[in-house]
Amino acid sequence: MSDRLITIVRFIGLGFLEPVIRLARGEEAKKNLTEILKKIVAPIASILIFLFIWQTGSTALYNKEAAHRIEKAFNEQGQEGADAMALCIESGNVSCRPNTLPSPTQVKASFLSLLKDHKIIKADKKAFKEKTAEINKKRAEAGETLIVYTGRPSFVDQITTSLKTVFAGFLLAIFIAVPIGIALGLSETLKSSLNWLIQIFKPVSPVVWLLLVFMIVKTLNKNSDTDSSFLISFISVGLCSMWATLVNTIMGVSTVDKDILNVAKVLKLGPLQKVFKVILPSSLPLIFTGLRITLSVAWMVLIAIELLAQSPGLGSFVWEEFQNGANDSNSKIIVAMFVIGIIGFLLDRIMLTIQNFVSFNKN
């Protein structure tokens, strides 16, 4: 039973929990204790050290910024002005607060306030929905457009939007890169005739892709009144991130083991069967490695693209906070940074799990 649990835990990449399970079962106490020390206690210690460095660093920066302000006030208004500034800073007043790298406590406070904000907006939305339910029903019957909530999105809404965009982009990348990769991997002629295209477009930066997609979508979407920013951002994400999958698929398909191809020949499999029964399964591990890279690249460029495309999501959240310049803006940006990092990590873990599942040559 718990052996099964251990297998599952290991499979989903939480192998560090293994010694805890074993210890709970009373197995080899000493060995498992050292394992726990190595796999759990040490990482926690390193997190604490990280927080400590961050705290001291931000305090030093804060003091430096404060000193700078006082000095500036002294140069402009003399001793009196400097004293007033020092007092003002001391009081924690928003107007003269030194604006620098926020400390961990500030970031935590911002995180909580963002959550509170989300709860308020959620309640607001619900109330709005109830209020408009009646009218919307009538409108629907009359065939008119419905009234929708147009209030400010909360932080959690932004995360959801970003995830939607990244998945749309990821799916687009799969649908473009995998079939093309298979075709190019199978045909040496196609591959050599299109290789220049891949080599040239692969290193193009996300920003340029965004502009290119913008040019095309803007023209195509002229007559429709749908919002094209989502379209632009997910297509750009897909185009930026698909290259790893494309290259890996080509490689996987064109380097299938010769012995395996001989089997296909001796069994006299038809061309379609050869692709689906032999070539694809044997290149699946490489294709999945490509998909994993694609997803992490997609998540990474998404933020930059949202930021530039002005489409809703974490990227525009960061950008708005930066331009906003409110006293807790900096700490909200840091919150977003951690959220982006953690989600990226989780996405990678999910892909790794799927990859382990499909690869046949694991031992």
Next chain:
Amino acid sequence: MAYLELNNIYKTYGKGTNATEVLSNINLHIEEGEFVAIVGFSGSGKTTLVNLINGLLKPTSGEVLFKGQPVIDTSHERGVIFQNYSLLPWLTVYQNISVAVKETFPKESKQFRDTRVKKYIEMVNLTPAIHKRPGELSGGMRQRVSIARALAMDPEMIIMDEPLGALDALTRGNLQDEILSIWDENKRTALLITNDVDEGIYMADRIIPLRPGPNATLGPEFKINIDRPRDKTLLNDDPEFKKTRNDIIEYLMEIGQERTTTSATEYILPELEPRHFD
């Protein structure tokens, strides 16, 4: 006209200055219903010869005729047991054989195919491992899957490239008998590549040595005039067996000797003296 004919076959790998002629002037005729064994040293070109016959390779010059027709592609009529097993690693034992059975018997019922797959798995004693993947099997077990796959396709001619190399003596003996009985009952033709002279004598009608490469050619054939069914336990005392065995081994030793003397290149050593520290 023989059932299988190889006429003046030459096979060269590589091009230009890298070209090496592996097989030279190979002539081999096999009659329908015959069991022929080929013995030879490692690297002499046995697998190359097998691939020329099953249609995976094309000769550089010369022709391979099967039932009078030139061999230009693989065919279900010629079944192959590969030397390196060549199983599909993502499929289980059952699925590996089932793919082959489905291809050869596309019109038969599911029931028929299922029974057939299971029968051949049972024949090679792999029923306990039926749902395992090749990665979880030992070398010998993989070899047995490969044998079951080839035989389940019921080919007219069975081409075997060292099919029993990785097996213990007992399993080896059992499978030799299975192969012989399939060959005998269904009136098949068989070509066996082996490095075991005793195995060749026990199973084949003729043994033909392949001389060491490069430019390997076939040596003189040795007919095995022992009545079938042959009894392994009595074989060792059979004077005919002893004589043939001695002849073949003598011949092999002779060409082996030739190989070492002709390939002995002279190395010119630099004039160096060990340094003395004192």
